[in-house]
Amino acid sequence: MFAGYETLITTIALGAILAYSFHVVLMAGQLSLGQAGFASLAAYVATLVVPTEPLFGSLSPVIIGLPVGAAVGAAAAFLVGMPVLRLRGVFLAIGTIAFSEMVRVFMNNAEWTNGALGLRVEKWVTFDFAWIVVAVLAYLFWRLGPSRTGRAFAAVREDELAASSMGVNVVRTRMLSFTASGAIAGVYGVMFAYFYGRITPATFDFGLTVDGLITAVLGGYLVFFGPILGSGFLTAVPEIQDAVGLEAGWIHPLVTGVLLLAVILFLPGGLSTIFSRFRRVPAAPDPDYAPLDGLDPLPDKGTEIAKLHGIGKAYGAVQAVRGVDLEIRSGEVLGVIGPNGAGKTTLVNMISGLEAPTSGEGEVLGVRLGATGGAHRFAQAGVSRTFQHSKLFDRLTVLDNVLVGTHAVSKSTYLRRLLWLPSARRDERRALALAWAQLERVGLADRANLRPGALSYGDQRRLEIARALASHPTLLILDEPAAGMNHVEAAELAGLIRSLAEDGITVLFIEHNVKMVLEACTRLVVLNFGEVIAEGEPSEVAADPAVVEAYLGTEDIEDGEVEHV
Numbered sequence: 028m029f030a031g032y033e034t035l036i037t038t039i040a041l042g043a044i045l046a047y048s049f050h051v052v053l054m055a056g057q058l059s060l061g062q063a064g065f066a067s068l069a070a071y072v073a074t075l076v077v078p079t080e081p082l083f084g085s086l087s088p089v090i091i092g093l094p095v096g097a098a099v100g101a102a103a104a105f106l107v108g109m110p111v112l113r114l115r116g117v118f119l120a121i122g123t124i125a126f127s128e129m130v131r132v133f134m135n136n137a138e139w140t141n142g143a144l145g146l147r148v149e150k151w152v153t154f155d156f157a158w159i160v161v162a163v164l165a166y167l168f169w170r171l172g173p174s175r176t177g178r179a180f181a182a183v184r185e186d187e188l189a190a191s192s193m194g195v196n197v198v199r200t201r202m203l204s205f206t207a208s209g210a211i212a213g214v215y216g217v218m219f220a221y222f223y224g225r226i227t228p229a230t231f232d233f234g235l236t237v238d239g240l241i242t243a244v245l246g247g248y249l250v251f252f253g254p255i256l257g258s259g260f261l262t263a264v265p266e267i268q269d270a271v272g273l274e275a276g277w278i279h280p281l282v283t284g285v286l287l288l289a290v291i292l293f294l295p296g297g298l299s300t301i302f303s304r305f306r307r308v309p310a311a312p313d314p315d316y317a318p319l320d321g322l323d324p325l326p327d328k329g330t331e332i333a334k335l336h337g338i339g340k341a342y343g344a345v346q347a348v349r350g351v352d353l354e355i356r357s358g359e360v361l362g363v364i365g366p367n368g369a370g371k372t373t374l375v376n377m378i379s380g381l382e383a384p385t386s387g388e389g390e391v392l393g394v395r396l397g398a399t400g401g402a403h404r405f406a407q408a409g410v411s412r413t414f415q416h417s418k419l420f421d422r423l424t425v426l427d428n429v430l431v432g433t434h435a436v437s438k439s440t441y442l443r444r445l446l447w448l449p450s451a452r453r454d455e456r457r458a459l460a461l462a463w464a465q466l467e468r469v470g471l472a473d474r475a476n477l478r479p480g481a482l483s484y485g486d487q488r489r490l491e492i493a494r495a496l497a498s499h500p501t502l503l504i505l506d507e508p509a510a511g512m513n514h515v516e517a518a519e520l521a522g523l524i525r526s527l528a529e530d531g532i533t534v535l536f537i538e539h540n541v542k543m544v545l546e547a548c549t550r551l552v553v554l555n556f557g558e559v560i561a562e563g564e565p566s567e568v569a570a571d572p573a574v575v576e577a578y579l580g581t582e583d584i585e586d587g588e589v590e591h592v
């Protein structure tokens with residue numbers, strides 16, 4: 028059926044496989060460019076193990092080379108990843124390119140690789156074999172997208188800090204995507220070798236990296252079939268030009284370049300954006316699942332959940348927090364107030380694991396302040412938070428934002444999803460029920476399919492609260508949740524906070540809206556220059572002369588917000 032076009036269509040398949048190795052790192056927001064090195068290593072090693080005769084008389088011997096190539100690529104990526112994944116952005120790109128160059132120089136100079144002349148092998152990869160491999164990859168990515176792991180990839184891509192505060196292990200997620208990228212690049216290297224029948228070190232040069240990256244970006248990395256679209260587009264354009272008689276050598280790159288620019292300018296999410304209007308409509312709440320099914324009960328009211336002793340944090344010469352002693356008990360609503368720069372955010376950053384203290388010690392829900400692992404360990408222990416400046420996942424829908432919030436209290440479903448096991452479906456429905464319940468609680472259920480950018484500022488803050496609540500937290504930390512809200516919205520928020528406390532959630536919140544703080548809190552802590560200057564019942568603290576002088580001033584607190592310069 029494809030007679031005459033087999034080479035072309037197989038080239039599309041190979042281009043798609045290479046692009047998938049970029050797709051998987053881009054999905055997690057990593058600009059990694061070491062794929063040519065992984066492909067090269069895998070291709071050369073595969074030539075040592077792939078038989079020269081068909082298996083069982085007719086089976087392509089490349090099926091032995093593929094797992095070997097994937098394992099070599101993955102192992103190399105894992106080893107390279109340990110040092111280079113400390114880098115980010117352009118530095119990660121440079122570090123990984125350096126690795127590819129090292130591999131190329133090594134292969135050029137080794138004897139067993141036959142140096143620059145390269146190696147010849149049988150052409151065992153056929154058109155249908157190549158497309159079966161693409162179909163398998165497409166299936167793996169199709170099932171990955173809406174899984175818990177796929178959402179963790181997206182969360183890390185959108186905002187690493189927010190992702191770790193939702194319980195996502197950012198280091199592990201980045202390493203997973205990097206290792207998977209190495210495995211797929213390894214598969215590509217083997218496929219390439221056995222399709223063209225020859226490899227040289229120059230086959231896996233910087234040009235290959237550029238091709239793979241462009242194909243992945245062009246196709247789009249937000250949709251699982253992006254690499255196939257990208258490869259089809261880039262391979263088809265020169266063919267169409269030939270067909271219409273535009274054969275001059277300079278026209279090919281010109282037309283391809285202009286089309287590429289057009290796609291990047293007008294479809295920044297890649298070609299697959301065109302299909303995004305067929306996006307999944309969020310499933311309705313499932314009446315079979317109660318949101319708290321299977322989750323641990325919250326601790327009894329009054330149980331000690333955090334204890335800090337002499338906690339301090341210095342940024343160089345700036346002592347942001349000094350000698351703070353604090354105890355938090357289950358069921359209370361603890362307000363933290365103080366002038367700008369008093370150290371409030373720094374204090375809650377330490378309590379939620381985002382920052383390690385430089386002095387003192389403390390424990391929150393059994394996790395030591397400054398413990399290795401950082402914020403995701405605190406999140407998994409039951410601490411959840413919002414941020415002073417919203418850190419929503421902008422390219423995920425409202426519902427998907429909240430679903431990321433369920434990460435800390437749900438189980439990985441990806442491998443079970445691949446096998447369509449009913450238990451994976453059950454776990455996902457449970458997570459969905461939990462997410463819907465939070466959206467309903469904050470009044471955003473009717474906007475579940477929108478992007479956060481389409482919400483008003485107040486709604487974005489509510490969405491962040493819903494996302495934090497989706498982790499079924501024991502301790503909920505809100506950093507200036509009413510900022511930007513009008514008086515009515517702030518009063519509603521105070522009501523929501525009180526209702527959370529009635530449900531047994533402990534709330535710790537920083538707020539400048541003093542009226543709201545006095546309405547919602549059961550206890551108040553006042554910070555000034557990093558130190559606690561008052562603590563106790565809200566009405567007593569508000570009347571404390573030291574607090575009035577340092578923070579409240581003589582303003583009428585009925586007016587709400589207290590502004591300090």
Ligand SMILES: Nc1ncnc2c1ncn2[C@@H]1O[C@H](COP(=O)(O)OP(=O)(O)OP(=O)(O)O)[C@@H](O)[C@H]1O
Nearest residue numbers: 342345346347365366367368369370371372373374
């Ligand atoms: N990463 C950092 N590096 C250096 N200094 C910092 C850092 N983070 C905070 N600080 C400093 O620590 C002090 C306390 O800041 P912090 O943000 O905790 O105060 P805050 O009470 O939350 O203020 P605001 O009400 O304005 O949010 C400030 O002087 C601030 O400049």
